[in-house]
Amino acid sequence: MYRAIIRSLSCTPPVRLKLVLVAALLVFASLGRGEEEITLQFPPPGSEPLTYVSFRPEHHLGEADAELLAGDGWLAGPVTTLRVVRTSFLASAYSAQISVRLVSLSASRPQAVGWRMGGDAWQVFPRLGEWVPLKSLPAGLAEWETEFQLGYHPSLADPPGLYRFRLQFQLDYPQLPEVIRTVYLAQWEMVADWRVGEVVILTVHGPVALGEVGAELFHPQLGFGALEASGYPIWVGTNLASGLVVTLRPHSVWFPAQFSPGRAGLLEDFSVRFQGGQYLPLREGTVEVAEVAPFVLHEFLVSYRYQADEQDVPGEYGLILEYTVSTP
């Protein structure tokens, strides 16, 4: 709503600034109000209240970061209390059924919206608009309360931005005659919002030991052998629509002091194969190794190869490669 207000402005800058301030104050005021627990009574004022429901109407889940988008966790809101108090004949003679449904969602996956009570496992909504049983209150149970938490299971498929969903709850008395059932029906709503940041994920495998250059590789007349290690994973992903470019460059190298070919010679004999392609000799500078589409976590399997030759004096060799992912 506030964005619509700003967009509709065609006034002079000072007037626009004032209106922006007003809009901001409205935003902050509404944010503050919803974080408090409220109690509604049913039937509404004017009749004798027989059911009281206490709950928190607004839930701010926070921001989904790279770890959450790449993993399997939930972006969980604060733990609140959902409390129902029933009085008079409704509590003593009738069972009640509390249900919830997802009314609106500014994301594409209703199954990613969930709730949990008392620290139990997360429950999800099968689809938009479908009532889901939350709790049955037997006749004689006047008061019931639970820890209640809303959450979202973020995914790399979620573009950056602000998200929001709205839930509708109802407490129904199925055994009441239809005529008065709607009178004592209690309904209330909760909203939750969260932010998904601009996420770029790059996870590189751990250290790789290629092994030892031994006598079995030292066959000058038949061609020297090579050390090779395959299947080392690199995970790349983003929720930015532009996708990513993956580049590689040699960062630092080490070798025995008597290794006369030096850094350039070591790089010349070292090659990298990205996801089953051709081995690419490593050289100074940056080389592009892949382009990745957005909204999916990609796994690349990398192979490394070192070609032995007579210049390889005894000692320890190695290098550090730097992978970089960036938007094009």
Next chain:
Amino acid sequence: MKGILLAVSLLMLWGGSAWAQDSGTAQVSWVVAGCWVSLRAHGEIELGVASGETFLEPGYLEDTEDNPLTVITNCWSWTLTASLRWHPPAGHPDPVAGLADFQWWVVEVLSGEVEGWQAEPRAGGGWVATGRGPGEATLLLGYRYNLDPQDVPGVYQVLITYTLTGE
């Protein structure tokens, strides 16, 4: 002033760039666990046939062309030695001492870090050359047989075994 700050922070929520970058490193290491040597030697050499004229002038049979020995090693240093076995024809009057008439030497060092070599013709086995590694070195060898009145007709053979060691 407060109002300006508030407005700026609100507008930034709707704006923002979509450029992003991240980097990560991978360490790859290996070990060269020792040093090794490889020697490539020339093949069989025919010194020729000793005729009556050859006995008189120059008095020997010789081959100094294109007899390479190539050393390939990743060791710091290497040494090349030779040992000889003499196979005179049956009926030779001195089957043991006759080997003294066979000489060999390093004619030329074509490549590599060779620090010393047997440059003068010598008989019998012994040191051939010493060099520094790692790398490749090529030597050209010469062979000569000094003809002797005791050389009965027949086929004469010398089997030379070159041994390369590195450290």
